[in-house]
Amino acid sequence: MLSEQTIQIIKSTVPVLEVHGVEITKRFYEKLFTSHPELLHLFNHANQKQGRQQTALANAVYAAAKHIDRLEAILPAVKQIAHKHRSLGVKPEQYPIVGEHLLGAIKDVLGDAATDEILGAWAEAYGVIASAFIGIESDMYTNSAMQPGGWSDFRAFVITGKKRESDVITSFYLTPQDHGPLAAFEPGQYVSIRIQIPGDTYTHIRQYSLSHVSGQPFYRISVKREDTNPAIPAGKVSVYLHNQAQEGDIVWLSAPAGDFTLDHTDSRPVTLLSGGVGLTPMVSMLHSLVAKQPNRKVTFIHAAQNSQHHALRKEVEQLAEDHPQVTVAWCYAQPTDLDSSEKVYHKEGYLDLPWIQTLVPSVNGSFYFCGPVPFMKTVNQSLIAWGVPEADRHYEFFGPSGALA
Structure with a gap:
C-alpha cells in the first residue's frame, strides 16, 4: 500500500500531467527505444508516428495519478490494457525497464520541478501499479494456456482461406499448423497476429477482431487495407496481408483476448x-x-x-x-x-x-x-x-x- 505522503505527492502532480503528459510520454518512448530497440518488435509503428500511443499512455498515467488513492477506480482500464499486454507477449521483466525510462522522461521534461521527493513518490507508485499489471497478466497467461485448445504465447497458424469482402476488406481463415484444437473465444474478442515481413528489421504484431463465431475449425479475421489515406502512414501488416500473404503461408497468433464481449446473460433487445x-x-x-x-x-x-x-x-x-x-x-x-x-x-x-x-x-x-x-x-x-x-x-x-x- 502507498503511504499517505506518497498519495498526496502523486495527486499534486495531476495538473502538471494534464499539461505535459503527452510530452512526457513522447520522451519516454524515445528513451525506451533508444536503450531497448528490441522492444520495437512489440509496438505498432504507425500508432507511434501518429502520436496515438503517446496520447493513450499519457491518459493512463494521468488517470493513475488522479485516482492514486483509489486505484480500484481504474481497474477496468488496467484489465483492458492487460488483455493487450497478454496478447502481445509482454513479460514481467519488462516492467522495471518501463519504470526506469518513465521516471527519466518525467525528469527530462519537468527539469528541476521533478524533485527527488516527486520522483521517489512516482517510483513507489509505479511499483504498486506494475505489480497489479504483472499479477493480472500472470493469471491471464495461465488461464489462456490451461483452457482446452489454449496456449500462452504465439502459435503457428496456416492461412487456409483468403476472401475479398469489399474493395478494402479481406477475410483470412486461419487453422492451427499442429492440427490441434482451437481455444474458444467470446464474441468481440481479438487475436494478435505476428508477422515477419521480408526486408523489415522488426517483426510486427497487430490485433484483429475475430469476425466469426467460436466453435468453428478456424479463426477468421477480416482486415482493412490501411493505405488509402495519404495523411496517415500506411499499415504495413494490413498491406502485406492484402498484397502478399497467400493461402498456405504461416502466421503466428496469440490466443484470443479482450474484454469487449457480448453479455449473454442479458435478454433485453x-x-x-x-x-x-x-x-x-x-x-x-x-x-x-x-x-x-x-x-x-x-x-x-x-x-x-x-x-x-x-x-x-x-x-x-x-x-x-x-x-x-x-x-x-x-x-x-x-x-x-x-x-x-x-x-x-x-x-x-x-x-x-x-x-x-x-x-x-x-x-x-x-x-x-x-x-x-x-x-x-x-x-x-x-x-x-x-x-x-x-x-x-x-x-x-x-x-x-x-x-x-
Missing part, C-alpha cells in the same frame, strides 16, 4: 452499431446471438461509404433472413449510382440519433458499437442524449484507447 471495419466484432456477436439467444431481438446497424466498401453484407443479410428476430439497416455516406438505383441502403449521409430511434423502439436494451473514432463519438453522444445509461453502452477502440467526450 440488443443493438449492434458499426462503422467501416468496426463491423468485424459485431458480426461475431450477431452469429453468437442467433445461435445462443434465438428469441432475443437484435438490431444490426452499419455505416459505410457505399456498397463497394461494405464487407460481409451478404453474410449478415442471410442471418437476418434466416432469423426473423434480426433487423438490419445500412447507412451509406456516398452511395454509388447503382446503390441508389437499386435502393440497397436505408439512409444516405451519416448516422444520427433520429434515424437510430426509428430503428430501435426503446432505450431499454444494450448497445454495442465499434468503428472509427468520429463514428464512435457520434454514436456515444447520441446514446447519451437519448438517455442510454453508461452501463448499457459498450464500445471498443481499434488501436490505443482514446476519449469519446
